[in-house]
Amino acid sequence: MKKLKTIATCLFSMAFAFNLNAQEENSYVHEQSDGYEWPTDKAVLEKLDHWQDQKFGVLFHWGLYSVPGICESWPLCSEDWITRSDEFTYEGYKAWYWGFSNVLNPTKFDPGQWADIMEDAGMKYMIFTTKHHDGFCMFDSKYTDFSIANGPFADDPRKDVARHVFDAFRAKDFMIGCYFSKPDWHCKWFWNPYYATPNRMQNYKRDQHPDWWKKYQDFTENQLTELMENYGKFDILWLDGGWITGEEVRLDNVLAKARGGQQKGLIAVDRTIQGKNENYQTPERSIPDRQIAHPWESCITLSHSWGWTPVATYKTPNEVVGILAEITAKGGCLLLGVGPTPEGLIQPEVEESLRGVGRWLRANGEAIYNTRITENYHDGNVWFTANKDGKTLYAIYTVGKDEKLPSSVQWTGNLPEGKMVLLKDGRTLKYTVKDGKVTVSLPKGLANEPLALRFQVKGN
Numbered sequence: 001m002k003k004l005k006t007i008a009t010c011l012f013s014m015a016f017a018f019n020l021n022a023q024e025e026n027s028y029v030h031e032q033s034d035g036y037e038w039p040t041d042k043a044v045l046e047k048l049d050h051w052q053d054q055k056f057g058v059l060f061h062w063g064l065y066s067v068p069g070i071c072e073s074w075p076l077c078s079e080d081w082i083t084r085s086d087e088f089t090y091e092g093y094k095a096w097y098w099g100f101s102n103v104l105n106p107t108k109f110d111p112g113q114w115a116d117i118m119e120d121a122g123m124k125y126m127i128f129t130t131k132h133h134d135g136f137c138m139f140d141s142k143y144t145d146f147s148i149a150n151g152p153f154a155d156d157p158r159k160d161v162a163r164h165v166f167d168a169f170r171a172k173d174f175m176i177g178c179y180f181s182k183p184d185w186h187c188k189w190f191w192n193p194y195y196a197t198p199n200r201m202q203n204y205k206r207d208q209h210p211d212w213w214k215k216y217q218d219f220t221e222n223q224l225t226e227l228m229e230n231y232g233k234f235d236i237l238w239l240d241g242g243w244i245t246g247e248e249v250r251l252d253n254v255l256a257k258a259r260g261g262q263q264k265g266l267i268a269v270d271r272t273i274q275g276k277n278e279n280y281q282t283p284e285r286s287i288p289d290r291q292i293a294h295p296w297e298s299c300i301t302l303s304h305s306w307g308w309t310p311v312a313t314y315k316t317p318n319e320v321v322g323i324l325a326e327i328t329a330k331g332g333c334l335l336l337g338v339g340p341t342p343e344g345l346i347q348p349e350v351e352e353s354l355r356g357v358g359r360w361l362r363a364n365g366e367a368i369y370n371t372r373i374t375e376n377y378h379d380g381n382v383w384f385t386a387n388k389d390g391k392t393l394y395a396i397y398t399v400g401k402d403e404k405l406p407s408s409v410q411w412t413g414n415l416p417e418g419k420m421v422l423l424k425d426g427r428t429l430k431y432t433v434k435d436g437k438v439t440v441s442l443p444k445g446l447a448n449e450p451l452a453l454r455f456q457v458k459g460n
Contacts, residue, residue, distance in 0.1 A: 032283040032296075033273065033274035033281055036281060036295075037274065037275050037276055037278070038294070039276065039279050043265030044259075044266070044267060047235060047266075047267055050175075051125065051235065051295070051333070052333065052372075053124075053370045054124035054125045054175060054333060054369070055327075055333050055368050055369055056121075056122055056123050056124055056125075056324060056333065056361070056368070056369075057123055057124060057125035057126055057177070057297075057333060057335045058123045058126050058127070058336055059126075059129075059179070059336065059337045059338070060127070060338055061129050061132070061306040061307040062128075062129060062138060062307065062308075062340045062344075063129060063136050063138060064097065064101060064134055064136045065100075065132070065134070066104070066308050066341070066342045067100040068100070069307070069308055069309040069310040070309070071305065071307075072134075072305075073133040073134040076093070076097060076134055077185070077197070077200050078198055078199060079200065098134070098136075098186065101146060101148075101151050102151055104148060105151070105152035105153050106161070106342060107156070107343065108343040108345050109156075109158055109161060109343070109344025110345055111164045111165045111168035113345060114165065114168065114169075114340065114346055115168040115171065117346050117350075117351050118172075118174075118338075119172045120354070120355050121357050121358040122360075122361030122365060123174070123336070124175065125175035125176070125177060125235070125236070126169045126174050126175070126177060127179050128166065129179040130162050130179060130180050131179075131181050132240075133183050133241055134186060135184040135185055135187055136148070137149075137223075138161050139160060139161070139162035139227065139231065140159060140163075141223055143222050143223055143226065144223075146186050148161055161344075162231060166231055166232055166234075170232065175235040175236065176232070176233065176234050176236070177234065177236030177237070177238050178228075178234050178236065178237055180223070180227065180238070181239075182240070182245075182246070182248075183200060183202075183241040183244050184220070185197070185200075187216060189212050189215040190202050190203075191203050192204055192209070192212060200241075201243060202216070216249075217248070217249055217250055221249060221250045221253060224237075224249075224254045228257070228258040228261075228263055229257075229261065229262075234258075234266060235266070237254075237255075237263075237266055237267070237268050238269045238282075239251070241271075242270075242273055245270065245273045246277045251268070251270060251277055255268055255277065279295065280296055280297055281295070282335075283297075283299075284298075284300075285299070285300055286298065287300075287323070287327055287330065287332075290330065291329070291330045291373055291377050295332075296331065297332055297333040297334070298323075298327050298334055298335065299337060300323060300334065300335070300336060302314050302320070302337060302350060302354075303339075306337045306339060307339035308340060308341050314350060314353045315353065316353060316356070317353055317357045317359075317449070318448075318449055320354075320357045321361075321398065322450060325367075325368070328371060328396075329377045329378060329383035329396070330373070330377065331372075331373040338350060363423065363424045364396075364423045364424060364451070364452040366394070367385055367396050367423060367452035367454070368385070370388065371385035371386060371387060372386055372387075372388055372390075373385070373386065374414070376413040376414050379411040379413070380411065381398050381399075382395050382396065382411045383396045383398065392457075393414055393416075394423075394453065394454055395411065395414070395455070396453075397409050397450060397452075398450045399450055405442065405447075406442070407441070407442055408439055408440060409439075409440045409442060409451075410437060410438065410440070412436055412437050412438070413436065414438070415438060415457065416431065416455035416456065416457060418456050419456075420440065421453065421454045421455070422443070422451065422452075422453060423452040427443060429442070429443075429453065
């Protein structure tokens with residue numbers, strides 16, 4: 001009977017999901033902060049420089065929302081942009097959503113599969129969601145029972161899933177990032193059941209309940225320290241929920257302990273909170289309209305959603321490469337959002353798209369990895385990157401949707417001299433320069449995909 005009830009719940013959830021997926025495109029988006037403050041810690045600066053070499057990473061959203069395949073956490077929040085089905089009252093919805101803690105049972109969970117696919121895709125760093133705003137922990141926290149380690153998956157030796165995910169990617173030599181939400185809507189010291197929950201903030205006045213707020217600060221600081229001290233070596237601490245600042249949850253204490261211990265040089269990303277603990281900026285679902293010289297990263301989804309959804313359209317390899325080329329030319333890194341299935345796997349459609357990106361990067365990655373910006377970085381469909389000495393430039397021609405690769409590529413400025421090479425196969429290409437315009441003739445029979453060219457720029 002219990003099994004049938006679980007199946008029925010899941011089937012209903014899948015149907016209900018279609019009413020919520022539409023809001024994902026318009027869901028709350030973190031804007032880029034207004035300024036940047038360079039770190040002063042030499043180890044952090046060195047790690048940031050190494051991170052800027054990586055260019056391409058993956059962000060995994062996986063949690064309760066993965067069971068029905070809906071927008072992660074946000075429908076729990078009472079704000080005017082949130083829409084829900086009429087099937088539930090608000091309290092009924094919260095009970096329904098949080099009830100998936102008794103359903104999530106990823107028996108096929110295979111972090112090795114995740115790591116194999118992302119490595120083949122050419123990704124070099126990863127960030128895993130240990131806890132989203134809903135408060136459900138994907139790690140075995142001693143400070144709450146609201147975690148995957150206490151539900152149907154409790155008897156599985158892999159129940160501390162975050163540990164296994166991080167270890168699988170460490171084995172592939174990825175840079176390792178820990179995502180953590182500062183707000184926690186399940187914790188009674190943030191959303192206290194005595195009051196209603198009108199929005200994403202704590203639902204009480206701190207000056208009226210300073211004991212509640214202190215308990216929340218203690219809880220959050222303890223969980224962050226727990227992750228930093230017990231889950232291996234990290235490169236990035238990626239903090240979400242920018243309506244609560246790191247300062248409010250004692251982030252300085254956490255970082256001092258971590259960097260003084262095994263997390264030397266730890267990159268802190270207190271998203272949208274401009275200052276010493278936002279070591280790189282994170283525009284969400286967007287690319288800045290200009291080149292930026294300080295460290296930044298665009299976090300963009302592979303589909304329309306951060307987490308897994310039952311019906312999704314995925315970006316093609318050409319689309320992902322085009323996004324990556326633009327971001328790289330503007331000085332950033334691309335963090336691509338991927339949602340594992342409720343069973344704990346990367347589905348075939350996602351794998352197909354990502355492996356296509358990897359094939360392109362194996363042939364053309366020299367134009368992406370370890371590069372830096374160059375002043376003249378864009379002309380039409382062409383994006384330019386440079387190697388670190390600035391003497392060698394790369395031109396990446398991107399193919400738009402429904403476009404065909406032309407017979408020649410043109411741009412103004414970045415005048416080449418000497419040999420120009422097609423990175424994909426090493427062929428030397430013919431080109432002309434006239435009145436400041438470069439025209440490169442392309443061989444026949446090339447695949448309809450972005451291409452990368454290497455050349456020395458005139459005057460270097």
